[in-house]
Amino acid sequence: MPMKLTQKLKAFKTFATQAWALTKPYFQSDEKWKARALLIAIVALNLGLVYMAVLFNDWNKLFYDALQEKNATVFWAQLGRFTYLAFAFIIIAVYKFYLTQLLEMRWRAWMTGHYLQRWLSNHAFYKLELNRFTLQANGDARNPDNPDQRIQEDINQFTTYTVSLTMGLLNAVVTLASFIGILWGLSGGFAFSLNGSDYNIPGFMVWMAELYCAAGSILTHYIGRPQIKLNFQQQRVEADFRHHMVRVREYSESIALDKGEAVERVQLDLRFSRVLGNYLALIKAQKNLIWFTSFFGQAAVVFPFVVAAPRFFSGAIQLGELMQISSAFGQVQGSLSWFVDSYSSLASWRATTDRLTSFEASFTALAHDPVALTATDSVALETNNLTVALPTGTVLLAGAALHAKPGDSVLLQGPSGSGKSTLFRTFAGIWPFASGAIARPADAMFIPQRPYFPNGPLRDALAYPEAPATYTDAQLRQALTEALLPQLGEQLDQADAWSQKLSGGEQQRLAIARVLLKKPKWVFADEATSALDEASEASVYKRLLALVHSAQGAIISIAHRPTVAAFHTQRWELEKLPEGAPALYKLEEKRS
Structure with missing residues (x-):
């Protein structure tokens, strides 16, 4: 043939x-x-x-x-x-x-x-x-x-x-x-x-x-x-x-x-x-x-x-x-x-x-992708020999050992592009290019740089991803008020494209309102107040700290503004290693 x-x-x-x-x-x-x-x-x-x-x-x-x-x-x-x-x-x-x-x-x-x-x-x-x-x-x-x-x-x-x-x-x-x-x-x-x-x-x-x-x-x-x-x-x-x-x-x-x-x-x-x-x-x-x-x-x-x-x-x-x-x-x-x-x-x-x-x-x-990261639930956050890389294979962080316990408030800092948000994704368990071992708290919420809000009634955007019927109107309005959005309390049933209708600061406060509504023990905030003025930032951070401390949890934040540092007692700093190790950083723990 x-x-x-x-x-x-x-x-x-x-x-x-x-x-x-x-x-x-x-x-x-x-x-x-x-x-x-x-x-x-x-x-x-x-x-x-x-x-x-x-x-x-x-x-x-x-x-x-x-x-x-x-x-x-x-x-x-x-x-x-x-x-x-x-x-x-x-x-x-x-x-x-x-x-x-x-x-x-x-x-x-x-x-x-x-x-x-x-x-x-x-x-x-x-x-x-x-x-x-x-x-x-x-x-x-x-x-x-x-x-x-x-x-x-x-x-x-x-x-x-x-x-x-x-x-x-x-x-x-x-x-x-x-x-x-x-x-x-x-x-x-x-x-x-x-x-x-x-x-x-x-x-x-x-x-x-x-x-x-x-x-x-x-x-x-x-x-x-x-x-x-x-x-x-x-x-x-x-x-x-x-x-x-x-x-x-x-x-x-x-x-x-x-x-x-x-x-x-x-x-x-x-x-x-x-x-x-x-x-x-x-x-x-x-x-x-x-x-x-x-x-x-x-x-x-x-x-x-x-x-x-x-x-x-x-x-x-x-x-x-x-x-x-x-x-x-x-x-x-x-x-x-x-x-x-x-x-x-x-x-x-x-x-x-x-x-x-x-x-x-x-x-x-x-x-069939090999699972390189071993993750377990814990009351604290702890990593052992944690290595984080980019999708291209470039290693950002190698062999990191971190520990955060209930009651801590940690500020993660480092140059832009050093992998701070990527480290948060690793903590959340969604980043596939990481290896090592991590023990993390189960009752945790992450506030990303760009929060997502589904189009539809405001109550759906606030309760997301849970059903809005899980919460009473009073609870929804209370969360909005604590996040400095009291004017939205009467718009719970109004349907709209909230990601486009709300300003950047309002979107960040709505994302914080979600956290205040659901009351997790741990909060991971990635530039969560970068669009807020200092007074508003101080107000919402005080509420977040009060929330996690009352729940016997902790807060870990990414921020560049010095005003945010005042609300944290511990720092994790990413510092670039000397020449010869491109895109590789070391992570140091420091107490404020």
Whole structure:
């Protein structure tokens, strides 16, 4: 077997394995019986449509023979028969469509829930972003880009294409099995003489249909295969364009303040030019395929008449049998041409399957990543031989031993970029590029530099991630008042985009209000008051200190402002090591 053909067969086998790996979980899930019942019903309806096509083929002969013979009795009888055949066909076609759409919808819902669960579990959504930037920095093109697009669009396309193409292939196979015998019996033999010998090819129309479709399938593949790569790339550039527009919306105020509209327009135009450029290449590839498939389809209309015409004009067959031959040939040719007719859909399905497979592989890789950091729950915070690195592998901190006990108030300081926030992420257990051992308090809350607030009622933003019903209105208003936001106390049910509506200082105070509402024992504050004036800063820090001390916990803060230092009795300082150890810092404990 030629090497190239072997490689193609291997690639096809790999693709089939990937498609089956994505398909199998749903039909083995807790919804398997409903899924299988729907699938069986759809298969039965497809078989019913094939059976109706056989009946219509038989009707063709009787109807057109009656026309040729001017037999009014048979004509009207067959017209009546057509009425109930058409009615039965319509019923089957409608329910086939309905149940197919229902299966696609249920399958999409299950897959979406499945991947949302995996994406949002064990900080996978965060780790995937870190891995993506790492792969990009290393020039690796396999980065799992745009998970939102994969979950929203790719799953929808995968379920739709899988069901439609599978049922189309089943329909083609069953139709071929049903009509190839009919066409064989109707087509007769093809007799010819060669070098004084007589030859007869039985079932000549069948052989012609197979030869016609085999040539068409081969040519279709070579003409249309560029679409596979172009479809894959089109989904990526469309998602990149959409993602950048979302970023402009999220950072609208910052962009407006910087007067960055022109820059963003250039960036959007650049991404959209990639969309248009790839789409133009895809259109050209589709145009080349349509040139061929249109010619192929139109030629197939007259091809059976050309081949069968000599027998008709010689009187060997009547008009009804000629029409029956044409109908049977059309069914056989249509079945054998499934690959030709479905090639564009197959190309899109292949691209979608590849993208979902790489998405699945990214989750698998996360699950098999070695766990280098040993974490346990404790009443205090303690690290042993803690090493923290960047996604690129650059070590920030090596062999750190830290200890903070209940009642402590620790200020973490160091140059910008030294890894203070990264150390906090390690304390939180979300930073995957760390090793060593860490014992940390379980009842702790982190206040990040950029707090997140979901769009919706203010009470949802304040109680996040808990349900707002967990707290009374009085508790919510008390937390807002203690965080110097009493004016928001009457807006608990007002829905808004709070990350955009509130100023930077108000957002920081709302994040502090969350802490005051939930009353954790330990608080980790990362530049949590950088947007506040000194008086407001002093007020909220006094409340935070009173909270953790009453709960027998501690507070650890990152801050550059000297006013924050007054609220802490202990310091951890990151100091850069001498030349020869780039980006490596040492951590020293000092008492104020």
